Amino acid sequence: MSSAPYPRLLRTPGAAAFFLTATVGRVGIAMTGLGIVWLVHGRTGSYTSAGLVSGGFAVAEALVGPQLARLIDHFGQTRVLPPLLLAHALAVATLLTLVAGDGPPGLMTVGGVLVGATIPQLGALSAARWVALLRERRPAELPSAFSLESLGNAVGYLAGPTLVSVLGANGHPALGTVLAAALVVTGGGALAAQHRTAPRPLTSPTGASTSAPVPGAAGRSRTRGSLLRPGFAALIGLNLAIGVYFGAVQVSVTAFAVEHHAATAAAPIFAASNCGGLLAGWLYGTRRWRTPPQTQLVVATSGLALACLLLLTAGSPLALGSVIVLTGATIPPVLVLLSVLAESTVHRAVLTQAFTWLNSAGAAGSAGAAALSGRAVDAFGARGGFALAAAGAAGMAVLAVGCWGRGVWGD
Known part of the structure; x- marks a missing residue:
């Protein structure tokens, strides 16, 4: 076991450039939702309004993101990203104008929806580029590439919320939103300029189809660009x-933490969990695993x-922190394995859509659980919320075991 797979991956021609520029954009994406909360609350003093606007952003991002990914699969990243980034910049400017002008909550929510509907899923685009680079000649390195992607996401969601919170707490909430948009547009624009590593679109600039059947039995089962299959x-x-x-x-x-009169302990607990996850994700990607991914998923x-x-x-709080580090360490391998199985399950013509739908499903589960766990905590204390988390994890294990037993993802 060594860290050699990561330098080798980044030495692949064009790989370091698209990975780093996408990571810059991911920091901006991670800032955007929380930045909207700081922006709206800082102007209106209302968490209700801030929640409505950020909720509109989250719902639009989850629902529209897969449709944008569908366009990207059909027409290519380099053709769709530039107008999409322009639309995102205009949407952010619209939201800033509405908030600065003390617009009604309904209009500000529309502004949040526009921001969410135009934000590109740069992580999915970066993952699709890894597949285009490695699938044919170096498929065994895809798990390490997806591990690298998970590290990029983790860094983005560590740095982004921290940065926007610092700006908001120091009286510059609008600057946080502007900086988030600037990072998204800069990272996305740099990614769009890299034509060499972009996956081949389903249609050429002239409108002709560029898709071709994938050779072999496994390829024939995936020649139709449909996500409506049991494995997915x-x-x-x-x-x-x-x-x-x-x-x-x-x-x-x-x-x-609040129940135990140690509210300040929550931040160190989350930080410890994130650091444990980063370490586990790094280590997982440094090893070439011989066990099939579906079996690994059952174990994880x-x-x-x-x-x-x-x-x-x-x-x-100390005991909870120890357990949270343990649970957090299992998350990166699970996320990597889900990406590996998605890549092997769907046709390349819909791969960006597949990655984006998986992100949207995770966001939907998180949003629903946040509301349900709030009620569970009010009724039963923190353990009521932890029971819901345990139920979600148990559901994952049962589903993974069932799919493994039925051979849903193959042998």
């Missing part, structure tokens, strides 16, 4: 379940489910 439906269910875990844990850890989800049971037994 199972992956959607797994991402929903892991979203439930995320949403429930975020609420429950905070509630647990079962480990997460068992670790979540320990959440119900934690009696102090």
Whole structure:
């Protein structure tokens, strides 16, 4: 085991450029939702209005994102990204104008919807480029590439919210939103300019089809660009379940810290969990695994489910932090394996859509769990929220075992 796979991957011609520029954009994406909360609350003083606008952003991002990915699969990243980024910049400017002009909450919510509907899913685009580079000649390196992607996402969601919170807390909420948009447009624009590593679109600039059947028996089963297949439906269910875990844990850890009169402990607990996840994701990607990914997924989800049971037994913030680090360490391998199975399940013509739908499913599960866990915490305390997180993890394990037993993703 060594870290050699990562330098080797980044030495692939064009790989470092698209990965780094996409990571810059991901920091901006991670800033946008929280930045809207700071922006609207800073102007109106109302968390209700801030929640409405940020909620509109999140719903639009989850629903419209896969449709934008469909356009990208058909016409290519380099053709769709430039007008999409222009639309996103205009949407952010519209929202800033509405907030600065003390517009009614309804109009500000429309502005949030426009921002969410135009934000590109740069992580999915970067993952699709790895597949285009490696699928034919170096397929065994795809898990390491997806591990690298998970590290890029983790860094983005560590740095982005921290940066926007610092700006908001120091009285510059609008600057946080502007900076988020600037990072998205800069990273996305640089990605669009890199033609060499972009996946081949389904249609050429002249409108002619560029798709070709994939050779071999496995290829023939994936020649139709449809996501309506049992293997992908199972992956959607797994991402929903892991979203439930995320949403429930975020609420429950905070509630647990408050219950134990240690509200300031919540931030170190989350930081420890994130650092543990980064380390686990790094280590996972440095090894060439011989065990089939569907079997690995059974092991990883079962480990997460068992670790979540320990959440119900934690009696102090220190004990909870130890368990959260343990559960957090199982998440990166699960996310990498879901990407690996998605790549092997769907046709390349719909790969960007597939990655985006998985992200949307996770976001939907997280949003729903955040609301449900809030009620569970009010009724039963923090352990009620942890019970919901454990239920989500158990659901993942049961679904993974069922799909493995039925051979949904092959042998």
